[in-house]
Amino acid sequence: MSAPPRVVSLVPSLTEAVAATLPGALVGATDWCTHPEGLAVERIGGTKNPATARIAALAPDLVLANEEENRPADLDDLRTAGLTVLVTEVRTVPDALRELDRALTACGARARPRWLDAADAAWQSPPPAAARRLRAVVPVWRRPWMVLGRDTFAGDVLARLGVDNVHADHEERYPRIPLERLRALDTDLAVLPDEPYRFTADDGPESFPTPSALVSGRHLTWYGPSMAQAPRVLTAALRAAAP
Structure with a gap:
């Protein structure tokens, strides 16, 4: 061989x-x-x-x-x-x-590989994160604040779980948005991944008036074996934070 x-x-x-x-x-x-x-x-x-x-x-x-x-x-x-x-x-x-x-x-x-078949199956009918669709802001960096914009893998992942990114129609894929504008948005949730910026319970949630979902960046942004577990892992975190 x-x-x-x-x-x-x-x-x-x-x-x-x-x-x-x-x-x-x-x-x-x-x-x-x-x-x-x-x-x-x-x-x-x-x-x-x-x-x-x-x-x-x-x-x-x-x-x-x-x-x-x-x-x-x-x-x-x-x-x-x-x-x-x-x-x-x-x-x-x-x-x-x-x-x-x-x-x-x-x-x-x-x-x-079997894990790729498992990932395919997991995304055929992923569970929704809440009983209704949620509007969310999705920061990926701070100092300066950057968020998910248009045409991103992570944005599509969230959309398939019932969470709509409020910046999905932005002309940029990762726009810089001042915090005061982020705080003024009409959203149900702030989704805060732990990468590329490592948002934690003490660094990020205090910046937003809406509930914050701290989620695994690997499951939100990586495409690989983690995709097989991503719907379950992300849905649990989003449901726990959903209003």
Whole structure:
């Protein structure tokens, strides 16, 4: 049996997906690739500042990237070095399922992994977060305050759970909105993930007049094995906070 391709992943969720499907295929990953725990591969910097020369030195057969998380200039440098780069584009749950299948096939997977089938099944009819649809503001950063805008994977995840992002029609995908404007919005809920900014019970909820749902950023924003548990995990957190 031939060995799987040597893979470098520049996306934490794709790192987790490859590790769960093709043990031993990964030879490099970013400093932000925290799942699975104890992953023993070369660390090649961040998603926005990867060490491209170090990646080239690993001689990977394939580099996995994402059009949102990684900078085009870095990907161009890798291609110039003669490397093959697969770039995913994920804005919805169906996008994620399709792109995961494409990326894993490119990495040498001979069959669709069970966890991906489980993720597909989990999102066929996810439970609503409340008896009625909720309007929510979804900050992802503070200092300055940034929120989910249009065409985001996390926004689609929430919409499928019955939570409508009030900035879903904004012209930007991650707009900066002053806190006073966020506080003045007509919303039922503030959804506060623990990444990329680590909102906690003591850092974030006090900023909003509506109830706040502290949710797992990995389940809200990562597309990979966590998608199989995401509807259950997120729904529990949203229901606990829903008015």
